[in-house]
Amino acid sequence: MNIVYHIAFGIHLLCVVAILALLLIQVKKSPKKLNPGVVHATLTALVAGIVMVGLYEKVNVDEVANHTKFGVKGLVILVILTLGYKNLKKPELKNSVWAAMLGLTVFNILLAYLWM
Numbered sequence: 764m765n766i767v768y769h770i771a772f773g774i775h776l777l778c779v780v781a782i783l784a785l786l787l788i789q790v791k792k793s794p795k796k797l798n799p800g801v802v803h804a805t806l807t808a809l810v811a812g813i814v815m816v817g818l819y820e821k822v823n824v825d826e827v828a829n830h831t832k833f834g835v836k837g838l839v840i841l842v843i844l845t846l847g848y849k850n851l852k853k854p855e856l857k858n859s860v861w862a863a864m865l866g867l868t869v870f871n872i873l874l875a876y877l878w879m
Contacts, residue, residue, distance in 0.1 A: 768822040771814040778808035779872060782843070786865045794855040801864070802847040809840050832878050839871045 781804040789795045812833075819828045846864050850856055 764818055764821045768815060768818040771811045771818070775808050775811035775815060778804040778811065779868070782808065782868050783865075783872070786861065786868060789856070789861060795858065795861050796854070797847060797850050797856045797861075799851060802844065802851055805840060805844045805847055809837070809844060812837065812840065829878075832874065836871055836874055839867050839874070843867050843871075 782801055785798045785801045785804065788798070816828070816830075816833050816837075819833075820826075843864055846860055846867075850860055
């Protein structure tokens with residue numbers, strides 16, 4: 764179980780970095796267009812996160828899972844995924860939607876790092 768958990772953790776980290784990078788690539792572009800990779804990376808990060816939550820107590824026997832943190836992080840990633848799916852086919856991505864997705868991604872990273 765340890766190996767599966769750590770593989771899911773690595774995939775999750777790579778996907779979150781990919782979301783951040785693909786959104787940051789659009790900073791100087793006008794008009795902004797949503798890269799389909801953002802949606803794919805978000806969905807993959809969500810699935811990897813669900814696998815990690817399912818295996819958390821088996822891998823970390825000494826610790827109690829913080830399901831509130833997992834729920835908030837899951838909700839944030841679901842909002843990013845929803846915004847991505849709603850704007851994937853549009854010819855132009857509004858600055859407000861782009862900023863919301865970028866802000867939520869950074870917020871999710873900060874939640875993972877700061878919330879113990």
